[in-house]
Amino acid sequence: MCWLESWLLSSSALLFEPPIISSPMDPRVALDLGIIKVHWYGILVTLGIFVGTYIAALELRRRGINPNVAWDGVVWVAGLGIIGARLYHVFSSPNDGSGSGWAYYSRNLFQIFAIWNGGLGIFGGLLGGAVGVLIVARRYRVDLRALCDSIAPGLALGQAIGRWGNYFNQELYGGPTGVSWWGITIAPPYRIRTPSIDFTDLNLYPPETRFHPTFFYESAWNFVGFLLMLWLSRRSVAHLKPADLAAAYFIWYGAGRSWIELLFRPDAWTIGALPTAVIVGLGLVGVGCTIIALNHLVLPRQRPSPRPA
Numbered sequence: 553m554c555w556l557e558s559w560l561l562s563s564s565a566l567l568f569e570p571p572i573i574s575s576p577m578d579p580r581v582a583l584d585l586g587i588i589k590v591h592w593y594g595i596l597v598t599l600g601i602f603v604g605t606y607i608a609a610l611e612l613r614r615r616g617i618n619p620n621v622a623w624d625g626v627v628w629v630a631g632l633g634i635i636g637a638r639l640y641h642v643f644s645s646p647n648d649g650s651g652s653g654w655a656y657y658s659r660n661l662f663q664i665f666a667i668w669n670g671g672l673g674i675f676g677g678l679l680g681g682a683v684g685v686l687i688v689a690r691r692y693r694v695d696l697r698a699l700c701d702s703i704a705p706g707l708a709l710g711q712a713i714g715r716w717g718n719y720f721n722q723e724l725y726g727g728p729t730g731v732s733w734w735g736i737t738i739a740p741p742y743r744i745r746t747p748s749i750d751f752t753d754l755n756l757y758p759p760e761t762r763f764h765p766t767f768f769y770e771s772a773w774n775f776v777g778f779l780l781m782l783w784l785s786r787r788s789v790a791h792l793k794p795a796d797l798a799a800a801y802f803i804w805y806g807a808g809r810s811w812i813e814l815l816f817r818p819d820a821w822t823i824g825a826l827p828t829a830v831i832v833g834l835g836l837v838g839v840g841c842t843i844i845a846l847n848h849l850v851l852p853r854q855r856p857s858p859r860p861a
C-alpha cells in the first residue's frame with residue numbers, strides 16, 4: 553500500500569468515525585434537554601402507574617367506593633412501591649456480569665437514586681405497594697379486600713406497560729433464540745457476561761444475534777392477566793368473594809414470572825439452584841391459593857348455621 557492510500561484510509565477514519573469524546577444519542581433517552589434528560593424507562597413506568605390508577609378508580613366506582621381514593625392514594629402505593637422495587641434491585645445479586653447489586657451500590661451510594669438507568673425489582677415493588685395499600689385502606693376507611701380487588705387488574709396492566717422500559721434500556725432479555733425471524737438484537741455494551749456464558753463474544757454471538765425478549769413475554773402475560781381479571785370480575789360476580797381477584801393476580805403473575813425466569817433468563821439471581829424470582833413467584837402462587845382456599849373452603853364451614861325459627 554502506497555503512502556497516499558494510507559493517508560486516505562486514515563483521513564476517512566478521522567472524518568467518518570466519531571471521536572472518543574463524543575457519543576451518539578443514547579437510545580434510552582427520549583428527550584435530551586441538556587441538563588435534564590427524560591428517559592423512556594421513566595416515561596413508561598409513569599404511564600403504567602397512571603393507567604393502573606385509572607383502572608383502579610373505575611373498579612372502585614363499580615364497587616360503590618369513591619374513585620378519588622385511587623388518585624389520592626396513588627402517592628402512597630406507587631411511592632412506597634418504587635422505593636421497595638429499588639431496594640430489591642439494590643440488594644439483589646444479578647448474575648449478568650454487570651457488577652451491579654449491593655456489591656456495586658455499596659461503593660456508589662449516590663447511584664441508588666439513579667432509577668432512570670433502570671433497576672426496579674417487581675417483588676420489592678409488590679411488598680412496598682402492599683404497605684401503601686394498608687395505609688390507604690386505613691386512612692380512607694376502605695375495606696382492604698375491596699381495595700386490593702380494585703387495584704389488581706390495573707396493577708397487571710401497569711406492569712405490562714412499564715416492562716417496555718426494559719426494551720429501551722436493553723435489559724431483561726434471555727438467551728439467543730437460534731433463529732433470524734424472532735427476538736431482539738442487543739448492542740455489545742448491554743450484553744450479558746456470566747461465568748458460564750459470554751454474549752459479548754462477537755465471534756460466537758455476532759451483532760445480528762437475536763435474543764429472547766423476556767420483557768415482552770412478561771408484558772404479554774400481564775396483559776392477558778389483566779383481561780382475565782376483568783372477565784372474572786364481570787362474568788363470575790356471584791361466585792367471587794372479597795380478595796379473590798387479588799388472589800388471582802398473585803397466582804397469575806407468580807406462575808408467569810416463574811416459567812419465564814426458569815426457561816429464558818441465564819443471568820437470573822439465584823438462591824441455590826433456582827432463580828430467586830422462581831422461588832418468590834411460587835410463593836405468590838401459594839399465597840393466592842391460600843386466599844382462595846380460605847374464602848371458599850375454610851371460612852364457609854366456620855360460619856354458624858342459622859338457627860331454626
